[in-house]
Amino acid sequence: MRILVQSERFDFGAEANEFASGHKDMGAIVTFTGIVRDLAQGDLDRMVIEHYPGMTQKALEKIAAEAKTRWSLGDVLVIHRYGDLGPGEMIMMVATASPHRKDAFEAAEYLMDYLKSRAPFWKKEITDSGADWVAAKDADEDALKRW
Amino acid sequence: MDVLYFAWVRERIGVPKEAVTTQAATVAELVEELKAREERYAMAFADLSALRVAVDQELADFDAPLKDVREVAFFPPMTGG
Numbered sequence: 379m380r381i382l383v384q385s386e387r388f389d390f391g392a393e394a395n396e397f398a399s400g401h402k403d404m405g406a407i408v409t410f411t412g413i414v415r416d417l418a419q420g421d422l423d424r425m426v427i428e429h430y431p432g433m434t435q436k437a438l439e440k441i442a443a444e445a446k447t448r449w450s451l452g453d454v455l456v457i458h459r460y461g462d463l464g465p466g467e468m469i470m471m472v473a474t475a476s477p478h479r480k481d482a483f484e485a486a487e488y489l490m491d492y493l494k495s496r497a498p499f500w501k502k503e504i505t506d507s508g509a510d511w512v513a514a515k516d517a518d519e520d521a522l523k524r525w
Numbered sequence: 526m527d528v529l530y531f532a533w534v535r536e537r538i539g540v541p542k543e544a545v546t547t548q549a550a551t552v553a554e555l556v557e558e559l560k561a562r563e564e565r566y567a568m569a570f571a572d573l574s575a576l577r578v579a580v581d582q583e584l585a586d587f588d589a590p591l592k593d594v595r596e597v598a599f600f601p602p603m604t605g606g
Contacts, residue, residue: 412606428532430598433582458605470606490606496584498598499605500532511533514602 379446379454381438383429385461390471397455397473404452406479408486410472416465421505427460427469430498434458441492445474448488448525449481456489458499491521526591528555530569531600534576537569552578552597553587569599577602 380397382388390411398407416422442454455473463469472489476482493499501512528545530538549555556573559566570576573587579598580589591597 428535430529430531430579430582430600432596433579433598436582437584494606495603497605498531498579498600498603500601501604502532511601512604514604518604519602 379439379442380456381435381442382457383431383434383438384457384459386459388457388459388468388471390468393455393457393471394473397453397475401452401475404475404477406476406482408474408476408479408482410486410490412469412471412490414463414465414467414469417503417505419505421507422465423504423506424465425463425469426502426504426509427463428500428502429458429460433498434460437497438493441489441496444492445485445488449474449476449485450478451476451481451485454485454489456493458493458497460499488525491518491525494518495522526594527596528559529596529598531598533601534569534599538565547591549591551587551591552580552585552589555591555597556587556599575601 394409414425438456451474453475458470472486474482474485495518503510529542535541547555549558556570560570577600578585580594581596
């Protein structure tokens with residue numbers, strides 16, 4: 379299990395390759411990558427991601443550990459950035475390794491659902507006309523109920 | 526104990542962290558003490574349904590006890606991912 383909270387960019391290809399290597403007993407690797415999406419008006423200058431340094435790592439480790447108890451997982455990778463990110467930049471990635479794809483897919487979705495609303499990150503969108511905190515969606519909270 | 530604020534809660538209160546001496550038995554009691562301090566606290570804590578709390582860096586409820594607690598953090602619902 380590898381959990382990284384960092385401001386620096388990460389190399390998705392290199393991370394995915396490294397994660398997928400050396401697991402001879404794992405038949406399935408699933409990766410998900412989250413990207414800073416521009417606003418509908420196309421005027422997003424940047425996104426600022428704030429986090430709770432003392433808690434973030436522990437919260438992510440707890441979510442990943444819970445995933446490992448629910449599914450047959452050989453390994454889990456979570457990388458989540460904070461700080462200033464421009465449109466199109468990668469915010470985060472998760473990767474799961476499992477003997478079979480169903481577990482790898484479901485665990486990746488579980489990780490995403492939980493780290494969306496249970497990991498202490500907050501997004502703020504900055505445009506020329508101002509700055510707005512991104513509001514959590516009811517759908518994000520509802521998504522947890524299926525697990 | 527240390528009280529931390531994040532995102533718009535931090536902006537509304539104007540500091541990211543402060544040391545608070547309190548006899549409050551629960552998070553809810555602490556919130557009432559803070560609200561009574563100044564308008565900026567009253568505004569930040571006006572709608573508790575819009576807030577989340579962590580006690581010693583674990584998500585908690587507003588009725589969580591504060592005995593032996595070292596750190597309480599208030600913030601809006603998280604938007605990771």
